[in-house]
Amino acid sequence: MSGWGRGSVGRDSGGRGGAGPGGAGAGAVRLDGVGKRYGRGPWVLRGVDLDVAAGGLVVVAGGNGVGKSTLLRVAAGLVRPDEGRVARVGDVGYLPERFPPDVRFSARNYLRHLAAVRGVPGRWELVEALGFAGDPDGPMSALSKGNAQKVALAQALHARGLVVLDEPWSGLDARAGAALAGLVEAACADGVGVLVTDHTGRELAGARQVVLGGGRDRVVVVELDRAGAVFEQVEAADGVLVAERGGDAVRLEVEPGRSDEVLALALRLGCSVRGVRS
Numbered sequence: 164m165s166g167w168g169r170g171s172v173g174r175d176s177g178g179r180g181g182a183g184p185g186g187a188g189a190g191a192v193r194l195d196g197v198g199k200r201y202g203r204g205p206w207v208l209r210g211v212d213l214d215v216a217a218g219g220l221v222v223v224a225g226g227n228g229v230g231k232s233t234l235l236r237v238a239a240g241l242v243r244p245d246e247g248r249v250a251r252v253g254d255v256g257y258l259p260e261r262f263p264p265d266v267r268f269s270a271r272n273y274l275r276h277l278a279a280v281r282g283v284p285g286r287w288e289l290v291e292a293l294g295f296a297g298d299p300d301g302p303m304s305a306l307s308k309g310n311a312q313k314v315a316l317a318q319a320l321h322a323r324g325l326v327v328l329d330e331p332w333s334g335l336d337a338r339a340g341a342a343l344a345g346l347v348e349a350a351c352a353d354g355v356g357v358l359v360t361d362h363t364g365r366e367l368a369g370a371r372q373v374v375l376g377g378g379r380d381r382v383v384v385v386e387l388d389r390a391g392a393v394f395e396q397v398e399a400a401d402g403v404l405v406a407e408r409g410g411d412a413v414r415l416e417v418e419p420g421r422s423d424e425v426l427a428l429a430l431r432l433g434c435s436v437r438g439v440r441s
């Protein structure tokens with residue numbers, strides 16, 4: 164099944180992205196009912212189900228700030244979800260949206276080191292395939308953004324279980340971008356599950372697209388007065404996707420079908436209802 168963000172409707176364009184729940188084949192990663200918020204902030208992800216099969220390719224799309232990077236970090240095991248479960252098979256390679264440029268290794272030693280840690284042979288040819296044009300033996304911090312990105316991509320592509328790439332085409336020239344598409348497809352053909360975000364809309368053979376946040380316009384907006392003192396209780400109510408406070412007023416985005424319960428709770432807590440619209 165496809166992914167869901169903030170209770171919104173995910174869209175699944177077909178392809179070889181993954182077996183749905185109960186589907187055939189071992190998954191590279193599977194998320195069940197995942198929710199994530201940062202501290203006491205609004206839910207960034209809620210009720211997210213996502214499968215990436217071994218050899219599957221899933222592209223996560225959606226507007227800025229809908230939680231794509233958060234979803235990838237949860238899938239890669241770098242961020243613990245507040246709700247739900249994540250099951251992974253095999254090792255994980257991860258390309259962050261911003262690669263740390265100040266590692267003290269040279270590019271060649273960095274890849275050698277990471278391959279040794281993983282217990283796999285180093286694959287410098289991945290860097291070459293991407294058209295690396297920097298000094299392989301100079302400090303990584305001296306590399307241009309695009310060349311550093313190629314090294315970062317190569318380290319992630321060493322994984323044999325799951326490769327998670329956050330905006331991997333960012334900073335690559337057209338030739339390197341085409342080469343990366345080929346490497347991603349080759350990894351899938353080798354049975355590696357690949358999960359990527361991409362705002363460029365690049366066509367990838369066999370990819371399944373999951374759109375996060377696509378159904379946010381379906382929420383019910385509830386505006387409350389006299390609600391500042393009970394903000395945390397209304398924010399934590401089932402069905403509340405987003406809660407924002409402005410003085411004593413509170414604005415909620417609520418899942419369709421849950422607004423009656425949320426309104427009843429708000430009234431019990433002594434709030435007054437300024438408006439409800441869907």
Ligand SMILES: Nc1ncnc2c1ncn2[C@@H]1O[C@H](COP(=O)(O)OP(=O)(O)OP(=O)(O)O)[C@@H](O)[C@H]1O
Pocket residue numbers: 201204207225226227228229230231232233234
């Ligand atoms: N470490 C963090 N602490 C607090 N809030 C965060 C953190 N990381 C992300 N957020 C918030 O979570 C929300 C989703 O961010 P995220 O980076 O996952 O979205 P995105 O879809 O990848 O955005 P973009 O397309 O702009 O990169 C944003 O409101 C962001 O401010």
